[in-house]
Amino acid sequence: MVRYGSRGGRKKYFRLRSPSRWKFLDSDSSGEEVSEGPVIAENKKPKLLCVDDEVEITSALKRVLIRDFEVIEVHSVGAAKAILKENSDIAVVLTDHRMPDGTGLELLEFAQVTRPEAVRALLTAHVDLSAFFNAVNNALVHRLILKPWDNEYLRAQMIESLAAHTSLLEKTELERLAITDVVTLVRNHRFFQDQLKIEVERANRHGRVLSLIMIDIDHFKAVNDRFGHPAGDAILRQVASRLTEGVRTLDTVSRYGGEEFALILPDTDVEGASLVAGRLREAIASQDFGLTTITISLGIATLPAHATTSHDLVRKADAALYTAKRQGRNQSVVASVDSPLD
Missing domain, CATH: 3.30.70.270 (Reverse transcriptase/Diguanylate cyclase domain)
Structure with missing residues (x-):
């Protein structure tokens, strides 16, 4: 039995027949039901860096993702880079493409070098997607989310990205071990x-x-x-x-x-x-x-x-x-x- 959010003080319960099939049920801050799904334990929430220059956008994204992620909201490329430098445990970077001080692709390229184990997701409303598909093919972007997004699809994509995050962690660790001296832990x-x-x-x-x-x-x-x-x-x-x-x-x-x-x-x-x-x-x-x-x-x-x-x-x-x-x-x-x- 999986427990979901309450409304008016009453608890709602829902049984998942298959872990591979999604059922979504939750409440937003107004009490209206919105698409949600299984809840990750509070003390195990992975960190998601959410980047957009519009506060309304990051707030909307946070409402969708807050049950499963510790959402960090920032509103510029510069602020996002500072967060990535200071935090080694960012699991997902979700960023808009167009911002006043840079682009989402620029930020994700920085994340690829600074935090290669973090999943990189781009949010865009662009019609011409050739550059973004090239970025996906070159492994700069792992997830491409189009605006306006569907809440169920967005949340499912972000949760699925955690498996990719685990794989990236393992890959990064193997690469680190390959260049590290086992006795001194400096480069070999x-x-x-x-x-x-x-x-x-x-x-x-x-x-x-x-x-x-x-x-x-x-x-x-x-x-x-x-x-x-x-x-x-x-x-x-x-x-x-x-x-x-x-x-x-x-x-x-x-x-x-x-x-x-x-x-x-x-x-x-x-x-x-x-x-x-x-x-x-x-x-x-x-x-x-x-x-x-x-x-x-x-x-x-x-x-x-x-x-x-x-x-x-x-x-x-x-x-x-x-x-x-x-x-x-x-x-x-x-x-x-x-x-x-x-």
Whole structure:
């Protein structure tokens, strides 16, 4: 037995003969019956971001969807982008196309990058739908709702989209695992190689600078030998966490292999990379690791000063790292312009 909304204090009940067949019964704020359906438990309501510059439209959409979703109403593309940045649990983005500060397709493209697990639905009254159908075919839009909408159809589409949301969550998680180091939870070696090629190509194309810092934990083998590999893994995680905290969100922290990490710093010259390396070295040296003191050595190389390809940039930074370790460790060294690449 599924319970629905009340009217005049009296409860209405309805038995669903088949979960695949919809029956709709509910009341709007005026007490008049409108199309509704099975109610999702209050504490399990997924979040739906509803975007339209007209308050009357978002209010009408909310009345249809409020029983099944936690509806967040916003009235501009800018406000919607801010919500997406701040909330990682948005299940559905339902947006009108035409708004004063942008378009619905622009917002959904932003959502595709920022929250790929969210279902993207477009509400439009356009007659020429070729651009929107192309967007659907390119997976930018998962649902296309035409104005004026039918309440039953809209609600059914939004509820059905939750299955797509679950699939997107699983897909996003698999993609995350494929590029994540299982021990440190930073990016893995494969991702580093791919991302470095992308950043080098971008820097060369636009005439920008790019720095790479190779990092090695000093005497890490001795830590493993003395305290065991579980303790060594814990130290790797702590170092990775501190490195991540010490750089910008646009920078890439990766585990290069073993006790070695790599940092990709876009739009960062030699001086900037040296400052970053110095801060990170001091942060690790002052960190309380419990079992022992940990220090790191760092090698810095910059494009285009030291190299113009990803392969040469890695080798230059690695050579500088080797110099730092040979000179006594716990220091950073900048690659020389004429340093060998062998």
